[in-house]
Amino acid sequence: MLSNDVVENRRGPPGVNSRSLSSAHSAADLEILREIENVYFSSPVDFDAARYVLEHAPAPPTCESIEHMFTKLKRQQQVVSGKALHLISQQRDNCDKEFAEIQNIRTQLSLTLQTCRKAREHLRTASNHLTMSTFVILANFRKRQIIRSVLKCLELIRSLRSVESDVTELLNKKDFYSAIELILKSRKAAAAHKEYACITDLSNRLQDTLVLTEEKLDSVLSSLCFKFDKDVFTKLRKAYGLLGKTQAAMEQLHMHYSSAVNESSVAALKKYTGEASIDTKFQNLCASVPSGKAPACVLDLCENLFYIMRSYYLLVDWHSKHDEEPACTNVFDIQKNVSREYIRQKLKAGLLRIWHDVQGKVSIFLKSSGLEDYPFEKFVQILGVLRKLTQIGEVFCGDKSDVLEDFIKTQSVVYIQNYHRGRLEELKLFLENEAWEQCPVKSTFNLLNLQEFKQFKKYLNRSDGVVTKNQSENASSVTSQDDSVYVTKYFKYDTSSSPFDMFRNENTTNDDIFGLEPDMPSDDSEDEPDELKRDFVEENDRHGYATTGNNEALSPSKVRHSVIVANTTLSVLRNCGQYLQICRYLPQTALEVVVLMNQLYDYYFYTVHTFFTSDLDVSSTTLYTTKLTALLKRITNSLENGGSENRHFAGPEQPHHLDLSSESNLHGLSERIVAVESVIFLAKQYEMLQPYLETMVAPHQRLILEHFRDNTLAVVADLRTPVYMCSASKSVDARTALVAMSQVKWDVKNVAVEHSPYVDMVVRKLQVYALRIENISNRVTLNREVLNSIWTVVSKYVIHLLVEGFSNATKCSNGGRGLMQLDYTQLLLKLEKISGLKPVPHQDYVDRYVKAYYLPRKGLEEFVVEHPEYSTKHLVALVSCACENKKDRQALISLIEEKEIPN
Amino acid sequence: MSESYEYLFKFLVIGSAGTGKSSLLNNFIGNKFKEDRCHTIGVEFGSKIVNIGGKSTKLQIWDTAGQERFRSVTRSYYRGAAGALLVYDITSRDSFNALANWLRDARTLASPNIVILLVGNKKDLEDSREVTFTEASQFALENELMFLETSAKTGENVEEAFLKCSKTILAKIETGELDPERIGSGIQYGTNTTKRLTAPKRPARTPSECACRV
Ligand SMILES: Nc1nc2c(ncn2[C@@H]2O[C@H](COP(=O)(O)OP(=O)(O)OP(=O)(O)O)[C@@H](O)[C@H]2O)c(=O)[nH]1
Numbered sequence A: 001m002l003s004n005d006v007v008e009n010r011r012g013p014p015g016v017n018s019r020s021l022s023s024a025h026s027a028a029d030l031e032i033l034r035e036i037e038n039v040y041f042s043s044p045v046d047f048d049a050a051r052y053v054l055e056h057a058p059a060p061p062t063c064e065s066i067e068h069m070f071t072k073l074k075r076q077q078q079v080v081s082g083k084a085l086h087l088i089s090q091q092r093d094n095c096d097k098e099f100a101e102i103q104n105i106r107t108q109l110s111l112t113l114q115t116c117r118k119a120r121e122h123l124r125t126a127s128n129h130l131t132m133s134t135f136v137i138l139a140n141f142r143k144r145q146i147i148r149s150v151l152k153c154l155e156l157i158r159s160l161r162s163v164e165s166d167v168t169e170l171l172n173k174k175d176f177y178s179a180i181e182l183i184l185k186s187r188k189a190a191a192a193h194k195e196y197a198c199i200t201d202l203s204n205r206l207q208d209t210l211v212l213t214e215e216k217l218d219s220v221l222s223s224l225c226f227k228f229d230k231d232v233f234t235k236l237r238k239a240y241g242l243l244g245k246t247q248a249a250m251e252q253l254h255m256h257y258s259s260a261v262n263e264s265s266v267a268a269l270k271k272y273t274g275e276a277s278i279d280t281k282f283q284n285l286c287a288s289v290p291s292g293k294a295p296a297c298v299l300d301l302c303e304n305l306f307y308i309m310r311s312y313y314l315l316v317d318w319h320s321k322h323d324e325e326p327a328c329t330n331v332f333d334i335q336k337n338v339s340r341e342y343i344r345q346k347l348k349a350g351l352l353r354i355w356h357d358v359q360g361k362v363s364i365f366l367k368s369s370g371l372e373d374y375p376f377e378k379f380v381q382i383l384g385v386l387r388k389l390t391q392i393g394e395v396f397c398g399d400k401s402d403v404l405e406d407f408i409k410t411q412s413v414v415y416i417q418n419y420h421r422g423r424l425e426e427l428k429l430f431l432e433n434e435a436w437e438q439c440p441v442k443s444t445f446n447l448l449n450l451q452e453f454k455q456f457k458k459y460l461n462r463s464d465g466v467v468t469k470n471q472s473e474n475a476s477s478v479t480s481q482d483d484s485v486y487v488t489k490y491f492k493y494d495t496s497s498s499p500f501d502m503f504r505n506e507n508t509t510n511d512d513i514f515g516l517e518p519d520m521p522s523d524d525s526e527d528e529p530d531e532l533k534r535d536f537v538e539e540n541d542r543h544g545y546a547t548t549g550n551n552e553a554l555s556p557s558k559v560r561h562s563v564i565v566a567n568t569t570l571s572v573l574r575n576c577g578q579y580l581q582i583c584r585y586l587p588q589t590a591l592e593v594v595v596l597m598n599q600l601y602d603y604y605f606y607t608v609h610t611f612f613t614s615d616l617d618v619s620s621t622t623l624y625t626t627k628l629t630a631l632l633k634r635i636t637n638s639l640e641n642g643g644s645e646n647r648h649f650a651g652p653e654q655p656h657h658l659d660l661s662s663e664s665n666l667h668g669l670s671e672r673i674v675a676v677e678s679v680i681f682l683a684k685q686y687e688m689l690q691p692y693l694e695t696m697v698a699p700h701q702r703l704i705l706e707h708f709r710d711n712t713l714a715v716v717a718d719l720r721t722p723v724y725m726c727s728a729s730k731s732v733d734a735r736t737a738l739v740a741m742s743q744v745k746w747d748v749k750n751v752a753v754e755h756s757p758y759v760d761m762v763v764r765k766l767q768v769y770a771l772r773i774e775n776i777s778n779r780v781t782l783n784r785e786v787l788n789s790i791w792t793v794v795s796k797y798v799i800h801l802l803v804e805g806f807s808n809a810t811k812c813s814n815g816g817r818g819l820m821q822l823d824y825t826q827l828l829l830k831l832e833k834i835s836g837l838k839p840v841p842h843q844d845y846v847d848r849y850v851k852a853y854y855l856p857r858k859g860l861e862e863f864v865v866e867h868p869e870y871s872t873k874h875l876v877a878l879v880s881c882a883c884e885n886k887k888d889r890q891a892l893i894s895l896i897e898e899k900e901i902p903n
Numbered sequence B: 001m002s003e004s005y006e007y008l009f010k011f012l013v014i015g016s017a018g019t020g021k022s023s024l025l026n027n028f029i030g031n032k033f034k035e036d037r038c039h040t041i042g043v044e045f046g047s048k049i050v051n052i053g054g055k056s057t058k059l060q061i062w063d064t065a066g067q068e069r070f071r072s073v074t075r076s077y078y079r080g081a082a083g084a085l086l087v088y089d090i091t092s093r094d095s096f097n098a099l100a101n102w103l104r105d106a107r108t109l110a111s112p113n114i115v116i117l118l119v120g121n122k123k124d125l126e127d128s129r130e131v132t133f134t135e136a137s138q139f140a141l142e143n144e145l146m147f148l149e150t151s152a153k154t155g156e157n158v159e160e161a162f163l164k165c166s167k168t169i170l171a172k173i174e175t176g177e178l179d180p181e182r183i184g185s186g187i188q189y190g191t192n193t194t195k196r197l198t199a200p201k202r203p204a205r206t207p208s209e210c211a212c213r214v
C-alpha cells in the first residue's frame, strides 16, 4: 500500500488527489506537501530520512532552528500521514471490491478443481470399463463370423437342393441363360464344397439337371423351326454360348430343320388322310390322300413348308445381324471366328438344303396325287400354288428351282394331254350326239363373243393383226419382280399370314394367282358385257316352240351373211378358249397346247367328213383335191396309229339319228350344210387365232403353225365338194337319166331343132331340188356362198352325167354332135336360171368333150394325152366315134389304154 | 381317263330359260354358283361319276338351253336319254306353266321309259315364291313324275335330285323294266363291265358301180 502510494506520489504531487479535502485545509496541506522535498519520497531502502535530516540540520544547530525544523517536519509528517490516510480511505472500497473478487476466484478455482477431480475419476472408471468389453466383443464377432459361414454353407446346400426347381422356373420364364448359369455356378459351388458328404450326392443330381436342361433347350430349339422367335433364339444362343456349345447347337438346329420339314409335311397330309393311316412313310401317306382333297392338301403342304422356310430365313437373318463383330486377335477370339465362319457357311448351305427338301416333298406329293385328273380350275390353282412356291424359293435362297420348274412343265404337259384326252372324249360325245342344227347366233358372231375368249379380246381384236405380246411380256416380268417383293413381305417377323392365303380367298382370280395384269381393256369394256348378255343370238326368234312357219322374207339369195355353227362348233371353240388360258398360265407349254388345239379341229373336220361322205356313191378322183386327200390321210393316220404322244383314240361312231337317206330333205342336205359350213367357220376362227398363237410359241416353232394353216385350215372349203356331192348326186337319178339319154338317136342326119326329152326330165329334177333347197332354208340360213357351192357341185354332177351319157353313144353323127350341143346348152341355160350361177361352172368339161369330136386326128391325139380328167371309157368312146379310120382308131385307143396303166 | 364305272346314264336337264338348269348342273359337278350366268347357247355338257347303291355310275348330263330359239337345236339331244330333270323356277309362274310342253317333248323325243324328276329350283327365294309346293306336287302326281324342290345357290337337294333320278333308273334296270341293251335306252355298260368300244367304223365306201364318175 505504501509503495502504491509512493508510486502515485512520484507521478505527481499528492495534492492533486486530495481535492476533496476542505479547500482551506487542502490548500495549506497542498502547500506543505509541495514543500516536501522529493527525496523523502524515495524508497526507504536507499534513503534514510533520519540521516538526511540530520545531515541537513540547520547550520547552526540551534534549538530554534531545530525546533522549527522539527515543527516543520512534524507538520509535514502530519500532512503526509493525513494525506496517506485520506488516500487509503479513499482506496478502501476498491480494495474491498478487489478482495471480494479474489475471493470469488478462489471459490471458482476450488470448484474447478473439484470437477477436474471428478472427471478424472470418471475417466478412470471409464477407461477401466472399456478395456474389458472389447475382448468380449471381439470374441462375439468371431463367433458370429463362424456361424455365418456355416449358415452360408447351409444355404448353399439348400440352394443346391432347390436348383432343379429354380432351373425349371427359369426355363419356364425362357431365361435359359440364367438357368445354365445357375447350374454351372452350382456345380462349381458343389465342387468347392466336396467336404460335405451330402454334396457329392447333390452334384450328381446337378449333372442330371444339366442334362435335362440341355434337353429342354434342345426342344425349344426345335420348336423354333416352326416359328422363329428372335428373342427366344437370342437367349438360347447366349445359353449355348455359356455351355460352349454354340456350334454344336447350330448343327443340332439344322437337324431339327430337316426333321421339321418332314414333320410338317406329314402333318399337312395327315389332315386329309384321316385317322386310319398310321403309316408315316411320306410316300405312302401321299398315296392315301383322297384325290378330291389333293388341291387343298397341296396348299396346306406348301404353306406348312413355307413357315419352316420363313423360320430358317429369319434365323439366317438373325445371324447376319448379330455376327458383325470385328475380327479379333487373341487365340480364343480367332477360334471363335473360325466357329462363326463355320456357322455362316452352314447356314448358307442350309438354305439350299431346306429348299431342296421342300421341293422334294412337294414333288413327291404331286407325283402321287394324280395331278392330271384334276378339273381345270383346280389344276390352275395348284400351278398357282407351285408358282408361288417357286417365288418363295427365289426369295429364300435365290434359287431358280429347276426341280419344280421342270416338274411344273412336265406335269403341265401331262396334264394338258390328259385334259385333252378328256376334251376329245367329250368332243366325240358331242359329235355323236350332234344333230347338225344351225345354232341361232348373230351374223357377226365370232369366237370373241364367247366368254372363254374374254381375256384374249385385246390380243385378237386388232385390225392390224399385230399382237402386242411384248407389252404383256414386259408387264409380266415387272409383276414377277413385284411378286418377289411381295413374297419378301411374308418373310418378316411380325406377319402371321402366308403368301398362300390368297388361294383361300374365294375372290382370287387366276390372274391374281399368276400375277398377270387384269385383262379388261378399259376402252372397249363398255360394249362388251352387253354383247355377252345378249348372247350373240339372233334378235328375231323364228325358231319358236312348235313354230312351223316358213319365212318367205328370208329367201336364200337375200341372206348376205350368216354364220352357220353347230352346237359342237361352239363347244370346240369354248375348249380352244380354255386351251389358250392354259397357255397363258403355262407359256412354256404353248406349242403343246397349240398342237392339241389343232387336234380338236382335226377331229371335228374328220368327223364331218366321215359322217357326211359315208353315203358318197360316186367315185371320187376329182371330188378330192390333193391337199384334201393328204389332210384326210394325215388325220386318219394320227387317229388310227395315234401320234407318239397321243395314244390311240377312236374316231366317232356314225350316229343312228342322222337321216341322210330321205329324199324329201335332200338326203340330209341341211345337216351336211351345217356340218361343212361349221367346219369352215371353225377354220376361220382358228385363222383368227393364228397371229396370237404365233406370239405364244417360239419363233422356230412357227413353222408348225404355218404348216397347219396352209395344209389344214386352208383346205377346209375343199370339203364342200365331196359332202355336197352326196346330196347333189341324188338330185337326178343317174340310171334313169342315162337310160333316157341312151334312147336318144345320135346318128341323125340333120341337126335337130328341138332338144332331147331327157333334158327336160333332168331340168325338172333340178327344179325339184331347188324347191327343196328353198324348203330347208327354214332350218339353215343359206347364204349365196353356200348356195353357190351347192349348185357348183350339182352342176359338176349334172355335167359329168352328161359326159357319161354322151360317151355311151356308140354311133354318133355330126348331127348327133349338134344335138348333144343343143341339149347341154339348153340344160346349162336352165341350170343357170335355177342355180343363179353364171356361167355354170364345169361346163367346159362337157363342152370340150363334145367338141373334141370335131378334132382332126392329130388334135385328137393331143386331146387324149392332155385331158386325163376324162376316163378311159369316155376317151375310148370319143375316139371310136370321131375316128373313121380304123387304124388311127386302133392306135389312139392303145395310146389311151397305155396311159391308164401307170395309174 | 382313269375312271371306271358300271353304268352310264344319259341325262337331260330341261325347262324354261333362266330356271337355273346350268346352275344346277354346275353345282352338281362342283363348280361355284354364279349370280349372273349367261344363257346357255345350244347344249352344254357335264359328267360325273356317282355311287348309287354300291354301283359306280357315270352320269352324262346334257344341259340344254331353255330359250325358245334353241328349241330345235336342243330337241335333238333328247334322243335316248335315260333320265331328265325337268326344271321350273318356283318364283316364276310362267316357267311352271310351260312344264306341260316340256314334258310332252321329253316323252315323245326321248326314250319312252325316260325317268323324269320335276325340280322346283330357287327354293332359297322363298319370299318371291309363285308356285306352291302343293300344286307342283299335284302336277308331279298327275304326270307320274318324281318331285323335289332345290336351290342351286345353296346346293340344297341338288345332289339328291340327280341321285334320286339315277336310283330310280337303276331300280328299273334291276327289275328288268329297263333294258340297257336296247338301243336308245340312254344306258350303257361302263368300262368296268364290258369294254364295248368298237373300232372306228370306216365309212362304208361303196365306190360305185354307179355309172357316174365325177
Ligand atoms: N337365288 C337363286 N338363283 C338361282 C338359282 N339357280 C339359278 N339362279 C340364277 O338364275 C339365273 C339363271 O340361271 P341359269 O342356270 O343360267 O339358268 P338356265 O336354266 O341354265 O338358263 P338357260 O341356259 O337360258 O336355259 C342365274 O342368274 C342364276 O344365278 C337358285 O337356286 N337360287
Ligand SMILES: [Mg+2]
Binding pocket: B021, B022, B023, B038, B039, B040, B063, B064, B065, B066
Ligand atoms: Mg343354262
